Amino acid sequence: MLDLVAVLLALGLLMYLAYRGVTLLILAPAMALLAALLTGGLPILGAYTQIFMTNTGAFIVSFFPLFMLGAIFGKLMDDTGSAKSLAGSVSAWLGPERAIVSVVLCCAVLTYGGVSAFVVAFAIIPVAAALFRAADIPKRLMPGALALGAFTFTMSALPGSPAIQNAIPMPFLGTTAFAAPGLGIITGLVMLLLGLAWLNRRAARARAAGEGYGAHADGVPGPDVAMREHAQGEGFDIAELSGDPAPGKPHRDGNLPPVALAVLPVVVVIVTNFAFIRIVIPMLDTAWLAEPLFGATTIESVRGVWAVIVALFFAILLLIAGNWRRLADLRASLDKGADASVLPIFNTASLVGFGAVIAALPVFDLISETVLGVGGGNPLMSVAVSVSVLSAMTGSASGGMSIALDSLGPTFVDLAHATGVSLDAMHRVTAVASGALDALPHNGAVITLLTVCKITHREAYGDIFIVACAIPMLALAVLIVLTNLLGSF
Template sequence: MIDILSVLLSLVLLMYFAFRGVTLLILAPLLALLAAALTGALPMLASFTQIFMTNTGDFIISFFPLFFLGAIFGKLMDDSGSARSIAHWVIARLGADKAILAVVLCCGVLTYGGVSLFVVAFAIYPIAAALFRDADIPKRLIPGALALGAFTFTMSALPGTPAIQNAIPMPFFGTTAFAAPGLGLIAAAIMAGLGMAWLNRRASRAASIGEGYGEHDEGLPEPDKEMRVRSQGEGFDLNEIEPANANMTNEPSFSLAIAPVVLVVVVNFLFVQLAVPRLDTSYLAEPLFGPTTIEAVRGVWSIIVALTTSILFLLATSWTRLASVKTSLNKGADAAVLPIFNTASLVGFGAVIAALPVFQAITDAMLGLSDGNPLVAVAASVTTLSAITGSASGGMSIALDALGAQFVELAAATHTSLEAMHRVTSVASGALDALPHNGAVITVLGICGLTHREAYGDIFVVAVLVPMIALIAIILLGTLLGGF
């Protein structure tokens, strides 16, 4: 019992100090070693060098290309004016009376194409503020609209999304970014449909009582130190964002702006479906390359090829619009470093906890709650850890590193589709991560200049409650019909 309390204490302290803005680079190793010391089950130095650092390094080796290329792609989309061009086109077609839908669609299109949610939030917020003011919709609903479009259905549900939350399960289950597309589309429809229904209902209620946009200071804030620290585990370093880019006037046409987004999805799909089956990958069985199999790496390879293709396209078509190609590339590359090290540190923390003898009892309890259903087991583990860490990617990585092999064995024993496992894992990562201490939540509220008290309630509904409903739905469908 004391050992379990020690683990819980480490988790609670991780959540508390992360919310207070302490970097995970310090918290993760320190609290992992605290758990080891309190239980007395593992030697301290060996736990740090052989367990924590080894697992941290393994995560970086596996996923650094995705963080790296994704950050460069997002920076180029921002600096070239492509993100704002897409937003302006969508808004011009929908009009001010569809302000909420316009903001959600703008965020959704950009994040589905691989643009970091932080880049999207900074690019779209000024446009959203103008739209909501013209439509006399309360400003407090903007964070909910940004959250719905940027970190719900496009992050975890839509098949093919290059988001890291959709990429992490691939090596564990031998799947691709298009795993269980039917389940993904259903989950996405539930999230988008119920989320829009909620936000529209809130806007109608505000209109009925005469609540308008309100009096607010509309200046786009410079990210403060606390906001930067809290955001660095979610895929982009705010130190590399320059809100002044919103003043750019020579935006590309919509067709040129949307082309890189389309390329990411299309090239990803074609590489998996057409290129991989034609490749001779027998060399992967050699010790020099792991050994591994094409099933374990094809998903990551396809996203690497897709993002690289889109980056080259952006450079070729936006060269003259970029103030400095070197600066954009450098800042994009730099923006990937802190996020992956923070997420990898969470993986190292989870590895130390998983190595403690008491973790087997915790595992047995969590698996026992699933009644032998691997979809329930993986959902329970991932949602719990994502909630505690405040990170979808971090919580999922901890769960899969510690229990991934057991999930695969349980899926095989129950004839459960690994594609369904992938999709449930991805959706589960985004079901409870958006709690008040989540870095993305804090950053979006900071960008909008609003407090948790003013706007978090709507974020909770569209980014926590609704995704949980979608998760339960696809668990039921996956259990009854398998992966489709």
């Protein structure tokens, strides 16, 4: 029991200190070694070099191409003005009276195409502020709309999403980004429709009470200490975030690409991903993957990652070719995009290393039995509980999912085979569970979003919790019930 308390103490300190802004690069190994020290289950230096660093490095080796290409793609979407063009077109099409759904759909289109939530926030907030002001909707509801569009259904539920939360299960389960497409679409619709219903109901109540947009100083604020690391980690200049755009940004002056050109890279990501999996991969002779030189693996373990790499690569080429004159400094955009991938992947990989050390402790057998016992023998329930709880504890969907799969992945696969559960369905449950409880107050994306919007937790977090935690949890329950009744589709 004391060993379990030591592990919970390490997790609690990880949550608290991450919320206080301590970098995970220091925090994750420190808390892992603290747990090892308090339990006495592992030699400290061995735990650090042979377990923590080995698993951290393995995650980086597996997923760095996705992080790097995704960050470059997002940076080019921002620097070419494509993100703002899409946002402006969607809002103009729906009209100012539908401000909430306009903001949600703008975020959804961009994140489904692979643009990071941080880039989306900075691209959409000026448009969102104008729409909310024109519709006289309280600004405190704006973070909830942004969170619904960027942190929920496009991140974890919709098939084909290049989001890392949809990519991590692929090598563990031998699945693709399009796993269980029917279940994913239904789950995504549950999140979208219930989230919109909640926000529109809140807006109607505010209108009935005579509450309007309010007096706010809009625009992108200067970054404070809490968000400075997040901003730099996504490739943004501090001067630019402070409202002083860097020179040579043509789209800042209104030279935006037409909406058809702006949306085309997003379409290319999804279509190329699907075509590579369904058409190209079956045509290839990949028997050489079984050789030790290539890791003695199978095509099922790598096809999903390969497809996303190819899709993002072609989308990046299209962005460059179609917006050559809008890119004031292509090398700078590529450099900043590549640099922006380093901090996020090292943060996530550090959490994976933390989880590996915890999993190596003798007390983890008790934790595993508890998690598997909650599911009552149902592997989908076990996956959902372990992933959602670990994501909540770490404040990271990708981190919590990686810890769970690294520690219990083979057990979950064996349970799925033993009970006849589809691995595609398990993939979708894993992805959705990762985004069900990760958006708690200490989550870095939540902190950044509220800071960018110049809104406090007290003013706006309640709505974020409903649309990004409570409703996704309900959608997760619906997903598990449908899978148990109908199987994977």
